[in-house]
Amino acid sequence: EVQVVESGGGLVQPGGSLRLSCAGSGFTLSSSWMSWLRQAPGKGLEWVANIKHDGGEKYYVDSVKGRFTISRDNAKNSLYLQMNSLRAEDTAIYYCARDGAGYSIDWGQGTLVTVSS
Amino acid sequence: DIQMTQSPSTLSASVGDRVTITCRASQSITTSLAWYQQKPGKAPNVLIYKASSLQSGVPSRFSGSGSGTEFTLTISSLQPDDFATYYCQQHNSYPRTFGQGTKVEIK
Numbered sequence: 001e002v003q004v005v006e007s008g009g010g011l012v013q014p015g016g017s018l019r020l021s022c023a024g025s026g027f028t029l030s031s032s033w034m035s036w037l038r039q040a041p042g043k044g045l046e047w048v049a050n051i052k053h054d055g056g057e058k059y060y061v062d063s064v065k066g067r068f069t070i071s072r073d074n075a076k077n078s079l080y081l082q083m084n085s086l087r088a089e090d091t092a093i094y095y096c097a098r099d100g101a102g103y104s105i106d107w108g109q110g111t112l113v114t115v116s117s
Numbered sequence: 118d119i120q121m122t123q124s125p126s127t128l129s130a131s132v133g134d135r136v137t138i139t140c141r142a143s144q145s146i147t148t149s150l151a152w153y154q155q156k157p158g159k160a161p162n163v164l165i166y167k168a169s170s171l172q173s174g175v176p177s178r179f180s181g182s183g184s185g186t187e188f189t190l191t192i193s194s195l196q197p198d199d200f201a202t203y204y205c206q207q208h209n210s211y212p213r214t215f216g217q218g219t220k221v222e223i224k
Contacts (some may be wrong), residue, residue, distance in 0.1 A: 035213075045153070045161065045204050047213035061212040062118075095160055101167070102208030103151035107160035 002026040002106045006096045009111030016086050020111060022079040022096030027106070030054075030074035033099035036081045038092035039110075046092075049081065050099060063089075086115045119143050119207050123216035129224040136192040138219045140205035145185045149209035152181055152190045155218075156201045165190065166208075195221070 008020040022034070035050040049060045049070040058070050069082040079096055091114050097104035120143035130136050140150065148168035153161040163172045165181035168188055178193040192199055200223055205216040 044218045045155075045206070045215045047206070047215065050213075059211045100163075102149060102213070103163060103166045103206060104153075104161075105163055105172070107162070109160055 002098065004096050004098060004106050004108035006094060006108045006111040009094060009113045011114045011116065012086055013117050014087060014115055016115070017082070017084045018086065018113060020081040020083065020094055020096075020113070022081075022108060024077050024079070024098065027098060029072070029077045029079070029098075034070075034072060034079045035097045035099050035104050036070060036079075037095045037097060037104065037107075038090075038113075039095070040089075040092040043092075048094070051079070083113070086113075088115050091115045118212055119146060119210060119214050121205055121207055121214050121216040123203075123205055123219050125219060126217065127220045127222060129222045130195050131224045132195055132197060134195045134224075136195050136199075136221060138190045138203055138205075138221075140183075140188045140190070140216050142186045142188075142207055146207045146209035148184045149207055150181070150183070150188050151206045151208055152179075153204045153206065154199075154201045155204065161204065164203075192221075 003025045005023045036048040051058045051070045067085045071080045093110040095110045096108045098106040122141045124139050150168045152165040155161040169181045180191045202218045202220045
């Protein structure tokens with residue numbers, strides 16, 4: 001069974017940093033594109049970033065470019081999202097997902113990030 | 118960025134109804150469109166990819182069609198488990214973008 005589990009969310013002050021992690025099981029993470037997506041409270045879905053199976057390509061939504069970094073460690077079956085210079089508008093549930101041909105197939109249950117003073 | 122617009126935003130329907138949701142792209146995305154279902158407090162689940170391909174395990178009452186800029190998701194006979202919010206997403210170019218969602222409510 002494919003499983004994706006996020007961790008690392010929490011409360012952080014504006015301007016602070018947080019690192020999210022995602023552990024995959026039941027599939028070969030090293031062969032998969034992986035994505036981070038988010039959903040602000042009561043709002044719709046937003047794609048944040050994705051990364052090629054070998055880490056050789058990375059893409060970001062404009063609102064996080066220069067602040068967030070997606071990375072992976074295939075040996076540990078893990079995906080990461082380093083989030084710096086956090087803003088109130090980054091408050092959301094962050095989902096990790098295994099991608100198919102451009103869309104997200106298997107989603108985790110999400111981890112809540114709250115940016116507030 | 119490609120803008121995705123869904124209609125309607127909210128839809129009231131009864132069990133057994135045929136339901137259609139529309140998604141329009143601001144420019145052609147060929148058939149690079151996915152549909153997701155999300156229930157309250159849960160992660161989304163993919164229903165359809167490449168506009169009309171049914172994801173494994175998804176009931177056949179769900180179908181998708183369209184190409185270019187206009188797409189539809191159809192539920193042939195609405196079931197109690199189908200009351201949820203539905204999102205379209207283009208996967209033709211970066212950044213990937215979603216529609217604003219369509220909430221299907223019980224009439």
